[in-house]
Amino acid sequence: AQRVTQPEKLLSVFKGAPVELKCNYSYSGSPELFWYVQYSRQRLQLLLRHISRESIKGFTADLNKGETSFHLKKPFAQEEDSAMYYCALSPTGTYKYIFGTGTRLKVLA
Amino acid sequence: NAGVMQNPRHLVRRRGQEARLRCSPMKGHSHVYWYRQLPEEGLKFMVYLQKENIIDESGMPKERFSAEFPKEGPSILRIQQVVRGDSAAYFCASSPPGPRYNEQFFGPGTRLTVL
Numbered sequence: 001a002q003r004v005t006q007p008e009k010l011l012s013v014f015k016g017a018p019v020e021l022k023c024n025y026s027y028s029g030s031p032e033l034f035w036y037v038q039y040s041r042q043r044l045q046l047l048l049r050h051i052s053r054e055s056i057k058g059f060t061a062d063l064n065k066g067e068t069s070f071h072l073k074k075p076f077a078q079e080e081d082s083a084m085y086y087c088a089l090s091p092t093g094t095y096k097y098i099f100g101t102g103t104r105l106k107v108l109a
Numbered sequence: 110n111a112g113v114m115q116n117p118r119h120l121v122r123r124r125g126q127e128a129r130l131r132c133s134p135m136k137g138h139s140h141v142y143w144y145r146q147l148p149e150e151g152l153k154f155m156v157y158l159q160k161e162n163i164i165d166e167s168g169m170p171k172e173r174f175s176a177e178f179p180k181e182g183p184s185i186l187r188i189q190q191v192v193r194g195d196s197a198a199y200f201c202a203s204s205p206p207g208p209r210y211n212e213q214f215f216g217p218g219t220r221l222t223v224l
Contacts, residue, residue, distance in 0.1 A: 004151070006151075032211060036215075043112075043113075043215050043216060043217045043218070044152075044200065044215040045214075045215070046212060046213075046214075049212065086151060086152070090211050094165065095140060095142070095157050095164070095165070095204070095210065095211055096142065096154040096157055096165060096167075096168070097142075097144075097152070097154060097213065098154065099144075099151035099152040099153070100151050101149070101150055101151040102151055
């Protein structure tokens with residue numbers, strides 16, 4: 001079955017500390033993977049996608065096919081990073097996304 | 110570009126009534142997707158449409174739910190004879206044609222409450 005798992009519902013870190021938001025997926029092919037972010041009172045927006053291999057707002061994510069993971073990382077958290085983060089998978093040849101349940105990141109002052 | 114527009118933002122219906130949710134994609138986008146988010150859950154895919162065509166409705170409940178994306182006007186998600194379990198946030202997304210076809214841009218959502 002195709003599934004995305006985000007094991008942490010809530011992650012609290014102090015400002016300046018490293019952040020890692022976990023995402024594991026279950027899919028037999030080569031998926032496309034995305035991280036979306038939803039700031040308070042705003043719409044869901046794309047943070048990054050694995051094929052572009054870019055860093056957005058200091059966040060990076062590496063696809064690990066062996067561990068079927070796509071964890072989101074940032075070396076130094078900032079208060080404005082507080083938001084809801086969703087990992088999503090798009091199976092090859094389809095347009096739909098399969099979302100994880102999301103992780104709420106709280107960055108404490 | 111105003112982004113994906115959804116209206117209404119909040120909709121209250123009594124059991125048995127009909128709910129109509131509208132979505133206007135971003136300018137130049139030809140693909141529309143609907144997702145449903147129940148409390149404490151992630152977004153679940155419902156349906157993918159292009160103009161006048163339903164491409165994938167594998168996530169749509171078999172009864173009471175329908176979707177359309179006419180040649181002119183917004184995409185409509187219609188729920189007939191609503192029940193309390195239909196209470197959720199419904200999100201629409203759109204994507205452009207071409208190489209970034211699966212980069213989806215989301216609307217603000219419509220929160221449906223069934224009394």
